[in-house]
Amino acid sequence: MFKLIHKEKNSAARLGKLATRHGEIETPCFMPVGTQGTVKAISPQELKDSRAEVILSNTYHLFLRPGTEVIKKAGGLHNFMSWQKPILTDSGGYQVFSLALLRKVIDNGVEFQSHIDGQKHLFTPENVIETQQIFGSDIMMPLDECVHYPCGRDQAEVAMKRTVDWAKRSKEFMVHSSKFIEKKQLLFGIVQGATYEDLRRECAERLIEMDFQGYAIGGVSVGEPRNLIYNIVNLVTGLLPENKPRYLMGVGLPQDILEAVSEGVDMFDCVVPTRYGRNGTAFTSAGKLTIRNSPYTEDFAPLDAECGCYACRNFSRAYLRHLFNTGEILGLRLVSLHNVHFFLKLMQRAREAIAQDKFGEFKKEFLGKYNNSVT
Amino acid sequence: MFKLIHKEKNSAARLGKLATRHGEIETPCFMPVGTQGTVKAISPQELKDSRAEVILSNTYHLFLRPGTEVIKKAGGLHNFMSWQKPILTDSGGYQVFSLALLRKVIDNGVEFQSHIDGQKHLFTPENVIETQQIFGSDIMMPLDECVHYPCGRDQAEVAMKRTVDWAKRSKEFMVHSSKFIEKKQLLFGIVQGATYEDLRRECAERLIEMDFQGYAIGGVSVGEPRNLIYNIVNLVTGLLPENKPRYLMGVGLPQDILEAVSEGVDMFDCVVPTRYGRNGTAFTSAGKLTIRNSPYTEDFAPLDAECGCYACRNFSRAYLRHLFNTGEILGLRLVSLHNVHFFLKLMQRAREAIAQDKFGEFKKEFLGKYNNSVT
Numbered sequence: 001m002f003k004l005i006h007k008e009k010n011s012a013a014r015l016g017k018l019a020t021r022h023g024e025i026e027t028p029c030f031m032p033v034g035t036q037g038t039v040k041a042i043s044p045q046e047l048k049d050s051r052a053e054v055i056l057s058n059t060y061h062l063f064l065r066p067g068t069e070v071i072k073k074a075g076g077l078h079n080f081m082s083w084q085k086p087i088l089t090d091s092g093g094y095q096v097f098s099l100a101l102l103r104k105v106i107d108n109g110v111e112f113q114s115h116i117d118g119q120k121h122l123f124t125p126e127n128v129i130e131t132q133q134i135f136g137s138d139i140m141m142p143l144d145e146c147v148h149y150p151c152g153r154d155q156a157e158v159a160m161k162r163t164v165d166w167a168k169r170s171k172e173f174m175v176h177s178s179k180f181i182e183k184k185q186l187l188f189g190i191v192q193g194a195t196y197e198d199l200r201r202e203c204a205e206r207l208i209e210m211d212f213q214g215y216a217i218g219g220v221s222v223g224e225p226r227n228l229i230y231n232i233v234n235l236v237t238g239l240l241p242e243n244k245p246r247y248l249m250g251v252g253l254p255q256d257i258l259e260a261v262s263e264g265v266d267m268f269d270c271v272v273p274t275r276y277g278r279n280g281t282a283f284t285s286a287g288k289l290t291i292r293n294s295p296y297t298e299d300f301a302p303l304d305a306e307c308g309c310y311a312c313r314n315f316s317r318a319y320l321r322h323l324f325n326t327g328e329i330l331g332l333r334l335v336s337l338h339n340v341h342f343f344l345k346l347m348q349r350a351r352e353a354i355a356q357d358k359f360g361e362f363k364k365e366f367l368g369k370y371n372n373s374v375t
Numbered sequence: 376m377f378k379l380i381h382k383e384k385n386s387a388a389r390l391g392k393l394a395t396r397h398g399e400i401e402t403p404c405f406m407p408v409g410t411q412g413t414v415k416a417i418s419p420q421e422l423k424d425s426r427a428e429v430i431l432s433n434t435y436h437l438f439l440r441p442g443t444e445v446i447k448k449a450g451g452l453h454n455f456m457s458w459q460k461p462i463l464t465d466s467g468g469y470q471v472f473s474l475a476l477l478r479k480v481i482d483n484g485v486e487f488q489s490h491i492d493g494q495k496h497l498f499t500p501e502n503v504i505e506t507q508q509i510f511g512s513d514i515m516m517p518l519d520e521c522v523h524y525p526c527g528r529d530q531a532e533v534a535m536k537r538t539v540d541w542a543k544r545s546k547e548f549m550v551h552s553s554k555f556i557e558k559k560q561l562l563f564g565i566v567q568g569a570t571y572e573d574l575r576r577e578c579a580e581r582l583i584e585m586d587f588q589g590y591a592i593g594g595v596s597v598g599e600p601r602n603l604i605y606n607i608v609n610l611v612t613g614l615l616p617e618n619k620p621r622y623l624m625g626v627g628l629p630q631d632i633l634e635a636v637s638e639g640v641d642m643f644d645c646v647v648p649t650r651y652g653r654n655g656t657a658f659t660s661a662g663k664l665t666i667r668n669s670p671y672t673e674d675f676a677p678l679d680a681e682c683g684c685y686a687c688r689n690f691s692r693a694y695l696r697h698l699f700n701t702g703e704i705l706g707l708r709l710v711s712l713h714n715v716h717f718f719l720k721l722m723q724r725a726r727e728a729i730a731q732d733k734f735g736e737f738k739k740e741f742l743g744k745y746n747n748s749v750t
Contacts (some may be wrong), residue, residue: 037697041704045685066697073673074693082689165596251615297441298448310420318449322441323413329416329704 001185001213002245009357012237012264013350018245020086020138021184022078023053027266028259030343031056031088032273034219036065037081040274041329041336044083046374048312050309050341051348053085054138056269060092060129063121064114068131076136088139088269089132090218091190092123093217097146105145105162125169129187133177137185141216142170144190149224156194163192163218164206171210188214191236195228204239214245217265221250230259237264254283254346254370258363261350266337272342277336280324284342288372289317291335296321309341310334331338376561376588377543377620384732387612387639388725393589393620395461395513396559398428398454400516402620402641402724405632405718406431406463407648411440412456415649416704418709424714425684428460429513431644432505435467435474438496439489443506451511463514463644464507464748465624466565469499469593472521480520480537490522504562508552512560515723517545518593519565524599531569538567538593539581546585566611569601579614589620592640596625605634612639629658629745631723633738636725648718652711655699659717662745664692666710671696684716685709 006015014025016027032039032047035058039047047055053219058076062068066080074080093110096103100112109124125143132140143166144161144305167189176363189207193199207215217236220229233248240246248260257268273283282292282303291303302312303320311320311334323331346366353362381390391402407414407422410433414422422430432452437443441455449455452462468485471478475487484499500518507515518535518541534619542564549562564582568574582590592611595604608623617622622642623635632643646657655666659679664671676689678695686695686709698706721741728737 034514036701036703038703038705041708043685043705043708044689060703066693070673070693070697074675074691079462080691080694080697082694114550246470271730298445300449310418314419316449316455318445319412319455319457322445322455326411326440328411328413329708330418333418333704333708335415 002243004243006355008354008359010360011262013150013262013268013355014117014264015356016245016266018266020054020186021267022084022086024102025053026351026356028347028356029053030269031269031348032340032343033057034081034083034328035273036061039340041278041333042082042274042340046310046337046342047083048085050337050344052340052344054088055083055087055089056086057081057135057137058092058095059089059128059135059141060095062089062135063092063131064116066135068233072134076134078136082315083367086138088247089135089137089141091128091132091143093141093144093190095148096123101265104365107162108203109143109166110145121134123168126173129170129173130177133174133185138310139186139188139214139222140174141188141190141255142167144192144218146192146219147194149165149195149222151194153196153199156196156199159201160193160199164192164203167207167212168210171212178251183270186213188212188216188245190216190249191219192219195220195224195232197231197235200232201239202235204236208239212244212286214247214267215240216247216249220248221252226256230263231255233260233265255342255367257346258350258366261354262359268342273339274336277339278332280320280331280335281337282342283339285366285369287372291317291320291331292324293321304342305339307338307342307345309338311338311341323369379618381730383729383734385735386637388637388729389639389641390726390729391620391641395429396512397459397461397562399429400461401726403636403722403729404428405722406642406644407658407715407718408432408644408646409456409458410646411436413453414715416653416708417649417715418731419456420529421685421712422458422715423460425712425719427676427715427719429463430458430460431463431465432456432510433470434503434510434516437464437510438467438506439491444665447509448629449512451509451666452469453511455540461513462510464512466503466507466518468516468519468565469521469625471498475632481742482537482540484518484519485687500541501548504545504548505552508549508560514561514562514563514589515549516565517542519567519593521567521594522569524570524597526569528574531571531574535568535574538565539578540547542582542587543585545588553677561588561714563591563620564586565591565593565624567594569594570607572606572610575607575611576614579611583614583616585615587619589622589642590615591622591624593624595623596627601631604631605638608638608640611666612650621639629718630742632718632721633725633741637734637738638730643722645718648714649711652714653707655695655706655710657710657717658714660741660744662747666692666695666706678713679717682713682717684713686713688737710718
């Protein structure tokens with residue numbers, strides 16, 4: 001299922017291939033986020049043209065709208081959204097703990113009110129897996145309890161233990177449901193434990209005993225200082241088995257991704273390419289660029305001369321600035337598309353560098369240019 | 376420049392080819408509207424894929440933002456917006472009279488305040504042509520005075536006479552400016568005269584004397600009953616020379632376009648495909664369809680089974696409804712794209728029917744199905 005192709009000589013960075021029922025994913029990889037069954041403002045064809053191999057979608061949001069029944073009748077999420085490559089769905093745990101109203105954690109699961117209409121729902125480890133089975137997700141995530149930063153040790157420990165318990169129930173449900181066997185869906189375990197090293201360690205060890213098909217590092221990028229993220233990533237990757245993919249949830253900016261790749265992380269997702277794109281901030285090889293700024297009024301260069309995306313091949317900064325200034329949708333489409341392309345290309349270059357045992361040099365060169373931005 | 380290819384036996388409908396410096400346009404044709412240098416929510420590549428041959432853009436809007444200077448430095452509007460097929464620009468007259476603040480018509484031109492920042496500007500027949508020369512428009516329109524409906528005869532007569540005077544000055548400026556000869560830009564005359572037949576007749580006759588390269592019917596679809604539009608179109612097309620293209624400005628819905636085609640109109644533009652698309656209303660062979668409506672919740676058919684656009688080839692009504700209900704940009708992108716495709720395909724089918732002297736049958740068949748909509 002996961003094949004470790006190459007381990008870099010000078011770091012923990014690694015090349016891999018993850019087989020799913022909708023095709024292989026080369027790792028390290030970036031997953032554009034399609035929260036509601038669409039990567040915001042971008043079409044599936046454009047994602048394919050940008051060589052996206054896998055996207056992430058969100059169980060909480062899709063459960064609420066359009067609802068599991070609609071996706072079931074559509075023949076699964078791939079058919080519904082017209083995306084025939086792999087999809088990872090998160091469990092909705094993060095959204096229940098950050099977005100839903102009046103949530104109440106009980107041992108059986110978590111009761112919450114929809115942030116849209118206030119209607120009450122119950123997520124259990126079992127029904128969250130069942131929902132993802134109906135979606136036909138290639139990679140499923142178990143329900144977990146995610147705490148915010150800062151979080152006291154007692155609360156973090158309770159949440160971690162519940163996460164482990166729910167992971168066990170998720171796996172049992174999956175193993176005993178025949179659907180899993182038919183569909184060859186993968187299930188990852190999520191390592192929680194906030195910023196407490198012993199809790200992270202305990203969580204990782206207990207999940208590894210259960211033998212998941214991959215492991216995610218959850219509960220990071222929730223407000224903690226960046227060095228704490230790096231500490232956790234370093235600790236957890238050191239504990240995880242080498243022959244399973246490692247997924248750092250919700251991270252992140254290019255510098256964070258490269259740092260985590262050098263620690264041996266294989267998979268990433270983040271909303272920043274599309275969120276920043278909608279606000280007119282472009283990621284470029286020379287750093288971030290705010291397209292509304294007046295220096296771009298008569299700048300007829302592309303966003304990034306090194307980029308080969310549709311936006312950079314056809315449009316100038318001056319034109320994109322005009323589109324944002326006049327509120328035209330094509331502007332946010334093009335900058336979102338460029339940003340997704342930029343992240344995917346970054347991962348492609350990272351993979352090439354790892355293959356040549358030159359990841360450290362690549363990272364240094366990339367960040368040197370990226371951080372020295374004058375724009 | 377304009378070649379009349381075929382006159383239908385059973386109506387005044389005609390097939391033609393209009394040569395411009397960015398290629399030939401087959402008529403009758405529909406021009407998607409790109410007011411601010413972008414057809415709203417649609418990329419130039421998607422327009423090409425939908426076989427758009429010409430688009431319309433707006434001098435008033437582009438003059439204000441990004442400004443003539445930026446477009447000049449970009450090497451013209453085609454380069455600025457990355458569209459290398461024909462562009463028709465309107466004169467801005469209509470916008471000055473409908474959108475601008477505190478306009479004041481003087482014989483020299485029209486003073487107005489920008490609707491964006493209140494800054495004062497002056498449009499004259501001469502500077503409006505010069506602006507369109509800088510844009511590099513393939514087809515230019517002269518500054519005209521457009522009145523609303525209802526409009527008293529005296530006011531309509533003054534506006535018509537001013538329009539004729541400004542048309543004369545526009546043509547003189549164009550003929551004497553060397554740019555015209557280099558760039559082979561075309562200039563149309565605009566027939567005004569509100570709903571008064573004698574004024575329309577006088578305007579048409581005086582413009583024909585000046586020998587424009589095409590003639591537009593302006594000041595329609597400004598609030599008058601539909602039968603008055605048809606009367607004017609019938610009257611004016613009867614007056615215009617056969618060997619010049621005829622353009623009905625700002626019209627319209629499919630039934631209006633087909634009616635005008637049968638009267639011998641060659642060119643159309645309208646914002647409805649994109650405006651309706653953004654609001655979730657799709658044009659289909661079975662009539663208009665409001666995608667947010669609940670019957671589409673579990674409707675996995677495409678918008679229009681007879682349509683071959685990207686949206687219809689890949690997505691269901693249920694998915695599009697979900698995108699609109701969740702405020703996802705891809706929804707309005709796809710319905711806008713479908714609508715533009717629908718209008719362009721309608722014109723293509725109209726041309727095929729005219730070529731076979733079967734336009735009347737085509738129109739009857741199309742409208743029979745279109746008007747019998749059950750959705």
